[in-house]
Amino acid sequence: xxxxxxxxxxxxxxxxxxxxxxxxxxxxxxxxxxxxxxxxxxxxxxxxxxxxxxxxxxxxxxxxxxxxxxxxxxxxxxxxxxxxxxxxxxxxxxxxxxxxxxxxxxxxxxxxxxxxxxxxxxxxxxxxxxxxxxxxxxxxxxxxxxxxxxxxxxxxxxxxxxxxxxxxxxxxxxxxxxxxxxxxxxxxxxxxxxxxxxxxxxxxxxxxxxxxxxxxxxxxxxxxxxxxxxxxxxxxxxxxxxxxxxxxxxxxxxxxxxxxxxxxxxxxxxxxxxxxxxxxxxxxxxxxxxxxxxxxxxxxxxxxxxxxxxxxxxxxxxxxxxxx
Numbered sequence: 314x315x316x317x318x319x320x321x322x323x324x325x326x327x328x329x330x331x332x333x334x335x336x337x338x339x340x341x342x343x344x345x346x347x348x349x350x351x352x353x354x355x356x357x358x359x360x361x362x363x364x365x366x367x368x369x370x371x372x373x374x375x376x377x378x379x380x381x382x383x384x385x386x387x388x389x390x391x392x393x394x395x396x397x398x399x400x401x402x403x404x405x406x407x408x409x410x411x412x413x414x415x416x417x418x419x420x421x422x423x424x425x426x427x428x429x430x431x432x433x434x435x436x437x438x439x440x441x442x443x444x445x446x447x448x449x450x451x452x453x454x455x456x457x458x459x460x461x462x463x464x465x466x467x468x469x470x471x472x473x474x475x476x477x478x479x480x481x482x483x484x485x486x487x488x489x490x491x492x493x494x495x496x497x498x499x500x501x502x503x504x505x506x507x508x509x510x511x512x513x514x515x516x517x518x519x520x521x522x523x524x525x526x527x528x529x530x531x532x533x534x535x536x537x538x539x540x541x542x543x544x545x546x547x548x549x550x551x552x553x554x555x556x557x558x559x560x561x562x563x564x565x566x567x568x569x570x571x572x573x574x575x576x577x578x579x580x581x582x583x584x585x586x587x588x589x590x591x592x593x594x595x596x597x598x599x600x601x602x603x604x605x606x607x608x609x610x611x612x613x614x615x616x617x618x619x620x621x622x623x624x625x626x627x628x629x630x631x632x633x634x635x636x637x
Contacts (some may be wrong), residue, residue, distance in 0.1 A: 331492055336503055344488040344522065344529050351526075352457045388576070388619025393429050395437045395612060398626040400598055402565050402605050407544055407634045410512035417443040417474075418628040420550075420569030421611030423485065424466025426454040427618040430625075431466055434612050435473040438627055445509060446474045448499070449569045449609070450483025450523065450550035452490070464493045471497045479507060479518055483550035483570060484526040485615075502548060504531040506538050516632075519563070520548040525570060525588070530554060532561045552594045552608045559602035566606035567630070571595045573610025577622035596623075 332341035417438065424431050453463035463486075471478065479500045482488065491501055500507065502520025509516050517539040521530035532547075532554065539545045539562075547563040551570040558566050573596040574583020586595040593599060599606045612625045 328489060328492070332488060335491065336488075340503065340522070340529065341488070344527060347527050347529075348457075348487055348489075355457045388617075388621050391620040392427065392614045392618050392625060393433045394624060395433050396624050396626045397437065397441065398609075398628045399631070400607055400628060401631050401633055402607075403633055403635055404544055404564055404605075405634060406542060406564075407632055408514035408516065409634070410514040411516055411544075411632050412634055414445075414511065414516075414632040415443040416546075416567075416630040416632070417441060417446040418449070418567055418607070418609055418630055419446065419612055420449040420609045421451040421483070421572055421613050421615070422448070422466075422470070423454050423613035423615055424452055424470060425462035426613055426615070430613055430618060431470065434627065435470060438473055441627075441629065443475075443629060444511070445476065445518075446478040447518070447548055447567060448478065448480035449548050449567055450481050451485040451569065451611070451613075451615070452483070452494075453485045453487070454615075456485050456526075460487050460490045460493070464490060464497075467494060467499070468497050471499065479520065479548065481520040481548045481550055482523055484523050486523070502535070504529075504534040506535055506545075516544040516546065518546050518548065521554070523550050524554045525551040532557055536561055536563065551588055552590045552606065553588055555590060555594055555601050555604075555606060559604040563604055565630075566601075566604055567609075568606070569609045569611045571608055571610065572615060573608075573623045575610075575614060575620055575623055579622055581622050583623070 329341065329345065422434065452467050453460060479502060481502055495501055503522050506517055506519040509518050519535040521532060521535050524530035536545060545563045546565040547558050549566065549568045552568045555566060571586040571588050574586055577583050583595060586592065594608055596608050596610050607630065609628050610623055610626055612627055614620060
């Protein structure tokens with residue numbers, strides 16, 4: 314009997330089978346189907362797309378405008394000058410063992426966008442002290458096409474992250490990346506919950522699939538097994554589901570997607586946040602119906618590797634029982 318050739322069709326079948334086992338057939342079918350439909354629109358004869366970054370002329374046009382305004386070089390330098398932001402979540406019901414527990418939050422890395430930015434991320438996190446790393450999506454430059462360059466960057470980043478790294482996918486990420494990311498040692502939360510145990514006590518980390526474009530999130534499935542009174546932290550790529558999450562009873566909501574605007578007016582006023590949420594949820598700490606949230610402006614860039622009046626950041630969140 315001859316071995317079956319590894320054709321692209323066979324590889325697709327194997328991927329779908331593996332994703333069906335990992336996610337369930339409905340979730341896998343939904344995510345893959347929407348991705349294929351979206352890519353067909355991008356590459357179709359009418360060149361329709363669902364995002365600015367899918368318009369092939371957009372990066373060049375924006376870059377040209379910034380150069381004409383004398384802002385491109387400064388914006389590119391800004392995009393590689395990362396800051397470490399520090400935030401505290403005050404949680405009265407936090408188990409005593411988790412007092413001072415530190416979470417490193419990375420988001421919107423777009424690791425195949427700019428090698429200098431990726432190197433800056435790895436360099437800035439190297440000396441940081443934290444107990445858990447979480448990543449809230451958008452690891453790929455494009456919203457379509459090959460995933461190999463993004464997976465290569467994420468593999469190199471994983472070697473710089475100490476300990477456990479839990480992640481969700483964003484609207485730039487293909488579900489085809491999931492097996493590779495998990496093989497690298499990332500724990501993907503696809504509408505799932507993971508108890509985080511520390512000194513014989515637990516908090517509960519939930520994560521949902523992308524709610525911005527794919528609408529594949531399921532807050533109920535992610536949070537149903539969080540016990541009453543347990544501290545629940547939700548990872549979402551986008552802040553857009555803030556209202557649903559707040560009424561679902563999550564205590565903390567961590568997200569990104571907005572880039573804080575990336576190119577902002579003086580004073581950090583974003584031109585656009587590309588997110589259907591109130592503007593005060595577009596960057597930094599916020600509260601909603603008793604839930605505390607944080608929208609990181611992210612470490613990377615999208616469309617063009619520039620930032621103006623909106624520095625990139627990695628974030629250290631510290632959990633504490635004390636009053637705010």
